[in-house]
Amino acid sequence: MKTKQIVLASRPNGIPTLNDFRSENIELNDLKKGEVLLKGLYYSVDPYMRGRMNEGKSYVPQFELDQPIEGGVLATVVESKSDLFKTGDTVLGALPWSEQMIASEKGLQKIESTVESLTYYLGILGMTGLTAYFGLMQIGKPKAGETVVVSGAAGAVGIVVGQLAKIQGARVIGIAGSDEKVKMLKEEFGYDEVVNYKTNTNMKSTIAKLCPNGVDVYFDNVGGSISDAVIENLNFHSRIALCGQISLYNSTEIPMGPRIQPMLLTRSVLMQGFIINNFQKDFPEGIAHLSKWVNEGKLKFTETIVEGFDQLPTALLGLFKGENNGKMIVKR
Amino acid sequence: MKTKQIVLASRPNGIPTLNDFRSENIELNDLKKGEVLLKGLYYSVDPYMRGRMNEGKSYVPQFELDQPIEGGVLATVVESKSDLFKTGDTVLGALPWSEQMIASEKGLQKIESTVESLTYYLGILGMTGLTAYFGLMQIGKPKAGETVVVSGAAGAVGIVVGQLAKIQGARVIGIAGSDEKVKMLKEEFGYDEVVNYKTNTNMKSTIAKLCPNGVDVYFDNVGGSISDAVIENLNFHSRIALCGQISLYNSTEIPMGPRIQPMLLTRSVLMQGFIINNFQKDFPEGIAHLSKWVNEGKLKFTETIVEGFDQLPTALLGLFKGENNGKMIVKR
DSSP states (O other): OEEEEEEEOSOOSSSOOGGGEEEEEEEOOOOOTTEEEEEEEEEEEOTTHHHHTSSSOOSSOOOOBTSBOEEEEEEEEEEEOOSSOOTTOEEEEEEESBSEEEEESTTOEEOOOOSSOGGGGGTTTSHHHHHHHHIIIIIIOOOTTOEEEEESTTBHHHHHHHHHHHHTTOEEEEEESSHHHHHHHHHHHOOSEEEETTTOSOHHHHHHHHOTTOEEEEEESSOHHHHHHHHTTEEEEEEEEEOOOGGGTTOSSOOEEEOOHHHHHHTTOEEEEOOGGGGGGGHHHHHHHHHHHHHTTSOOOOEEEEEOGGGHHHHHHHHTTTOOSBEEEEEO | OEEEEEEEOSOOSSSOOGGGEEEEEEEOOOOOTTEEEEEEEEEEEOTTHHHHTSSSOOSSOOOOBTSBOEEEEEEEEEEEOOSSOOTTOEEEEEEESBSEEEEESTTOEEOOOOSSOGGGGGTTTSHHHHHHHHIIIIIIOOOTTOEEEEESTTBHHHHHHHHHHHHTTOEEEEEESSHHHHHHHHHHSOOSEEEETTTOSOHHHHHHHHOTTOEEEEEESSOHHHHHHHHTTEEEEEEEEEOOOGGGTTOSSOOEEEOOHHHHHHTTOEEEEOOGGGGGGGHHHHHHHHHHHHHTTSOOOOEEEEEOGGGHHHHHHHHTTTOOSBEEEEEO
């Protein structure tokens, strides 16, 4: 049986382009015992994928040249030689960018949706929500009355972080890249204040004004000069959860900036880089909390859903131009 | 009664000079109830004092212009109107750079020496030893078999850190600024390997060679390009105890360097700035461990003792030129 997949055609130098991807038709093998034939429903598109396109060893395995890109996918079971899944089941897994695919039953998770939209399992109840939850709760540890600043606030993770910080009783300041995003974060997601960094001319003093008691927690999704401005306003004993550095991912040279260690030293700051797998043993706790808040209506979520399997590369590139509100998903 | 004190004459711009200090004779007041008249014995001279010479608020109070410099001082009680101290007692306190001084009984600690040298209470059993102990044990947390790198290894804190890491069963690599220091650290203080950063031409690859399993703990006393070289070699889940940044203290502009967040992020690194006061409640535990190791001969200590009260400013300036081996102390 034939299907279409999207492979990594070349390793990008700097900002990826559509030429770094290639669509191709392949023949699927026959189904073996313990395998299922899946048809993709929704494909997750995430900033961390840029890192996997590079060469060299990292702590997340790199994509291989001429092999399909891989990510979180929600899929329907079309045919099953597994005792665990039957035709019609919905499953979640780390799967290739392919319209249909054969997958081992191992590593697939059956989804019986208890929330409004199936796609939530790629977002608020998936890697995105868990990243926000553990970064904020286990590194940032906001206390009621403290001030939390979130960069990339309108991104998939940022939207969740802000709401979680509000649930903890903190004051929440966001940084985002358009007036529409500013409005959305304040009106729909409960951010106390949001700055548009693209039109602001003095981020350091703006952050200072919006955070009259200083910054206690900085949840950093973007890095670069935005982070410099926040770090200048950190309080003694503040915490930085280092979640993403999307402003630097496409750098071809080592980016330079002010040295931050003297400030972190004199203010006894904690900075912790993390990937979500570090918290794997606590996932059930995280999913339980997030589901509860979602069903109580305390935790809202927004998605940008792009239609069409062929749009996967374009959707991924869109992340680096800030074209998404919240979680970016492609519907086959 | 007259005595001599050394005051801050001007706030240095960049590297301090002798002109930033002034010696003056003053008249001491009469002793009041609860006070003691002290004669200074030994004066501690420490890198953090440079920060206190600056203007502006910080988390350690700044020295005031035309007021005496203050620091850790061991002194003898000459006259007492306190019920806690009698003539002839030895006390430790945060006291002015003055030959004699009147001090409140509050904040003074009576010293009944159980170790070889009284000066140890300014060093290995004082702020220096406690800084090494808590930075390493509560932030670095080295496990047996791990690799610990210490910058400023021949400084007062660095000498202790290396020995404590060896006691924990770690492999210890030092970075120091002369061949004499390299020799001393290896032969006298048990460092496994030490690099002379002043003659080394490629620190990054030298650290890589000396740490074939990568760096698990980095105890940073110096910052700047030395730290850049170490950070490139950090392992997944490694820890940085941010103790000092002496290479940057005299900068008049914000120092620039490679942005470190992308590396800390992908390797899930913890970086924690600290000052010793953060651990105040645990001081008794720290002093107990350190005294035990000192008396068992497992923990050696070296001091540079400069003779003469008038040498205090010169001794302080000497710290920034690397003229000390271990703890710098001035004997009145």
